[in-house]
Amino acid sequence: MLERLNEAMDHLERHLDQRVEVADLARIATTSEYHFRRMFSALAGIPLSEYVRRRRLTVAAAEVLAGEATLLDIAVRHGYGSAEAFGRAFRSVHGVGPGEARRTGAALRSQPRMSFRLVVEGSTTMRYRVTDKPDFHLVGRKARVPLVHEGMNPAIVAFVRSIDPETVRRIEALSDQEPAGIVNVSDRLDESRAEGTELDYWHGVVTSAEPPADLDAMPVAAGSWAVFESSGEFPQALQYLWRDVFTEWFPANPYRSRPGPELLRARVSPDGARADAELWIPVERIPA
Template sequence: MLERLNEALEHIEAHLDEQLDLAEAARIAATSEHHFRRMFSALAGMPLSEYVRRRRLTRAGAEVLGGTRTLLDIAVRHGYGSGEAFARAFRAMHGVGPGEARRDGAVLRSQQRISFRLIVEGSSDMRYRIAQRDEFFIVGKKARVPLVHEGMNPAIVEHVQGIGADELRRIAALSDQEPAGIIAATDDLDESRAEGTTLDYHHGVAASAAGPDDLDSLRVPAGTWAVFESSGPMPQSIQYLWRDVFTQWFPSNPYRSRPGPELLSTRLSEDGEHADAELWIPVERAEG
């Protein structure tokens, strides 16, 4: 898997000066474009689009300092429609505009090429099972919130606190599917999974039918799910589980993620500091 990912990155590197075909890069990695973007983000710690942008601006920086092309030629060569757009992007990465850099021989930043190597991790096992599910619904209350990688998410806390105990009991009574009880469902995430991008957060239950009109209902098509178990401090153990699924489990198993909501069922200790959890990720068998 890592070898194929590195071959895909070689393809991207060879075509930085062109309109990139990320579907072809995903084909080289023997996966879907959706999963390729998510795998890259989880492994590299940045969105694929951001990496490509920074690699292009690294090359552009070398050409600016080289002085053999006009700044407009360099801008067009690296995909910018105007000198102004290029100058803004250049300054955002390098801290100076291209004209200043050329005049003063400024110190620029370089985004190094990324490659993935096998390191000794995964000495502890991950508990998971594969589940086949018919169509069901997530019924509850929905909010659009920013993605937070570590620590509590204030927007989610505010949303949940605003539902009210009586409303939560009414929603909980609609649960008739796994995972049982109140769950957290995240949907419509940006493929980059970058901090600060937004997603739909559903606080509700899994049910066999859509709920009443005053509740939000998300239809979830039939499909395959990988279900992971976690136990540890809250919220770190759950956030680390999400990370480990994409950086360790997927590269080690013949599955890839598919579009769909990700479901989290959590049982908190009395003091709220420890959680036993199940994380449901929509998956499909990988090719080859």
């Protein structure tokens, strides 16, 4: 998988001065657009679109400083419709406008070309299984919240605390299959997975029961799920589990992620210091 991802990065580099289609990159990497975007963000730490923007403006900066082409020619060559649009983008990355950079020879920022490799530490074992589930309902309460990569998410904490205990008991009583009990669910995330982007957060259960009219509900189609187990410090161990799934497990296994809610069943210790968790990620096998 990583070899094919690096082939896609080579293609991207050769076509920085053209419109880069994610579909082409995904095809080279022999995966879906959805999974390609998620893999890239997990491995690179920035969204694909932001990386492309930074690389283009790094290459453009070298041309600006060389002084051999007009700023408008450089802008058009790198996909900007006007010198003004190019100037705004240039300033957002480099801190100065292209004209000033050319006049003064200002120090500019550079986005290095990326390639990926898998570093095997061998210090931990990722416990997982792949299982098929029939269609089910996700039932509970949901809210739109910002994404937080590390530490507690204040919006989620406030939302969960706002649900009255009787409603929580009613929701939990609907649970009739794995993952059992209350689950924390992430859905409709921004493709970039960038800090501060929004997602639908559910405090609910997985059930085959008919959803009550006064609760939020969503049908989930049948499919395969990869189930990962984790134990450790709360909440860091849970957040690192998501990262490890996309940076370690997917590159080494013949599966890719598919659209769908991600289910987390977490049991936090009484002192709030540790948690045992199961993370359910919707997956599909990569065609041979």
